[in-house]
């Protein structure tokens with residue numbers, strides 16, 4: 743996940759159409775491929791992915807890994 747800080751340009755989430763200071767670049771399957779999403783919308787879209795699709799994200803893989811070896 744790449745976080746983008748907006749200072750000079752308007753940072754509008756592609757899903758809720760509201761401005762946020764920080765947006766995440768979402769790429770992958772679904773309607774919001776290659777979109778900027780706020781934290782809440784990113785979570786929403788991410789939670790609708792299949793397990794296999796989620797594992798393509800390194801932060802999710804790490805989370806799973808941590809649980810496995812905890």
Ligand SMILES: [Zn+2]
Pocket residue numbers: 755756757758759760779780781782783784
């Ligand atoms: Zn949003």
